[in-house]
Amino acid sequence: MTMTYDEVQPDTRVICHSRGGLKGTVLRKFMGGKDKAEQLVYIAFDEGGPAHNTPEQLSPINEPAPEPKLSRAYKGSSSFWIGGHEYEVFNTTGVGDVRGYWACIRRSHDGTAHTNEAYIVSGADSRKAAFELALEKLKVRKIVKILPRRYMQVTVPKDERDDYAYPSVRVDGWVAAWHTDGYVIVFENGRERGMVWADRPIEAKIIGRDGREHAIDGEFRHLEAGVLAVYVHHMKARVRRAVDVELLPVIVTELPDDEDHAPLLVDPAAARVVRAADVADGDTVLASFPDYGKREGMLRSDYFNDQYEAHPMPYDPTHGCGSCATMADHEGEVVNLGDDNPWEVCDPHAADALLLVVPARRI
Numbered sequence: 359m360t361m362t363y364d365e366v367q368p369d370t371r372v373i374c375h376s377r378g379g380l381k382g383t384v385l386r387k388f389m390g391g392k393d394k395a396e397q398l399v400y401i402a403f404d405e406g407g408p409a410h411n412t413p414e415q416l417s418p419i420n421e422p423a424p425e426p427k428l429s430r431a432y433k434g435s436s437s438f439w440i441g442g443h444e445y446e447v448f449n450t451t452g453v454g455d456v457r458g459y460w461a462c463i464r465r466s467h468d469g470t471a472h473t474n475e476a477y478i479v480s481g482a483d484s485r486k487a488a489f490e491l492a493l494e495k496l497k498v499r500k501i502v503k504i505l506p507r508r509y510m511q512v513t514v515p516k517d518e519r520d521d522y523a524y525p526s527v528r529v530d531g532w533v534a535a536w537h538t539d540g541y542v543i544v545f546e547n548g549r550e551r552g553m554v555w556a557d558r559p560i561e562a563k564i565i566g567r568d569g570r571e572h573a574i575d576g577e578f579r580h581l582e583a584g585v586l587a588v589y590v591h592h593m594k595a596r597v598r599r600a601v602d603v604e605l606l607p608v609i610v611t612e613l614p615d616d617e618d619h620a621p622l623l624v625d626p627a628a629a630r631v632v633r634a635a636d637v638a639d640g641d642t643v644l645a646s647f648p649d650y651g652k653r654e655g656m657l658r659s660d661y662f663n664d665q666y667e668a669h670p671m672p673y674d675p676t677h678g679c680g681s682c683a684t685m686a687d688h689e690g691e692v693v694n695l696g697d698d699n700p701w702e703v704c705d706p707h708a709a710d711a712l713l714l715v716v717p718a719r720r721i
């Protein structure tokens with residue numbers, strides 16, 4: 359099983375068939391050769407140093423990549439690789455190893471000049487300190503992409519300034535983008551998950567699914583540490599909710615075989631009990647576990663008349679659909695699973711309410 363260009367990822371381990379099964383770590387992939395039409399992979403081989411190969415000469419191996427290592431200094435500069443880029447650690451005085459003047463910068467491989475964004479660390483005490491701090495920051499950036507800083511442009515007309523100030527993010531995954539007021543907003547699939555203030559003290563807060571904000575205690579050493587705290591907070595909460603649910607005593611009954619209930623169009627064997635807050639776009643919702651349905655202290659499933667696909671959207675208690683208002687007095691967080699269902703009204707639930715769903719994405 360050889361690889362395609364898309365499958366090759368930096369910082370993963372591969373075995374190379376054209377080099378007698380030699381193992382190595384992917385440093386970078388890029389279009390190179392004549393007319394930049396060749397798919398190339400630059401690999402640090404465990405024996406014999408780095409070299410170029412093509413994706414079809416490689417197979418993935420399931421083992422952790424070694425930690426990035428700083429190369430031996432050449433003319434005062436040393437380098438390392440992470441996330442598909444090479445970084446250089448050097449002393450900015452140019453006259454020797456002057457303490458307090460160590461920097462780390464991303465190397466460009468196409469001959470273009472460095473921008474401010476290329477500077478990862480400056481003013482570090484020593485070569486080692488610059489390397490370690492850079493690694494700490496770059497590991498976060500592998501998880502959450504941090505977009506270049508944005509400033510208010512003088513050319514933006516007055517009435518468009520507010521729109522311009524707020525970053526527009528249309529990419530999936532975890533991304534941190536700058537507001538022109540000097541803080542970053544952390545997004546997951548385009549939804550706000552938190553904010554980090556970049557000027558000292560560096561502080562962060564979480565944004566819940568209902569738009570409410572909670573400060574994260576403490577100050578952070580750098581922007582990336584604040585961004586990581588936002589990400590970790592959400593991941594921990596998810597793990598907690600998932601584990602909670604598995605240990606909950608609930609009874610999942612069979613779908614009633616009657617005229618009031620539409621037949622299942624999804625495989626019920628794949629159904630799982632999840633918190634409403636963890637329902638993902640496209641999940642098919644089958645049943646709730648209402649308090650009034652409790653028997654002998656156990657929550658029991660109560661099937662909806664028809665299954666429907668959840669398409670979560672922001673919850674607005676003042677929305678005039680007739681459904682949103684019913685949850686307006688709920689004290690905890692509320693999530694809205696969307697209005698694209700047989701009833702064509704919004705579907706608000708307490709964030710921690712249980713639902714029986716068939717996930718859109720099988721795990």
Ligand SMILES: [Zn+2]
Nearest residue numbers: 677679682704
């Ligand atoms: Zn509504």
